[in-house]
Amino acid sequence: MKTAERTRDKLTLAEVCAELGISRSTFYEWRAKGKAPRCITLPNGSLRVRRTELDRWLEVREDAA
Numbered sequence: 001m002k003t004a005e006r007t008r009d010k011l012t013l014a015e016v017c018a019e020l021g022i023s024r025s026t027f028y029e030w031r032a033k034g035k036a037p038r039c040i041t042l043p044n045g046s047l048r049v050r051r052t053e054l055d056r057w058l059e060v061r062e063d064a065a
Helices: 003-009 013-020 024-032 051-060
Strands: 010-012 047-050
Touching (some): 010 051, 013 047
16 A cells, blocks of 8 residues: 555544534534544544544445435
């Protein structure tokens, strides 16, 4: 796997919020309630979300109607 692909596999919080159309505070609220996608916490405290995790999280919430 190339470095660029590996980097794109992990989304920043800003990228996740933009994709979901939510604010950072909403994301943190969901996270506190255990309702956000699983995150990776980097040594500097920054959060990353794997693309596969975000896709899985969205799929689980998809309306079957």
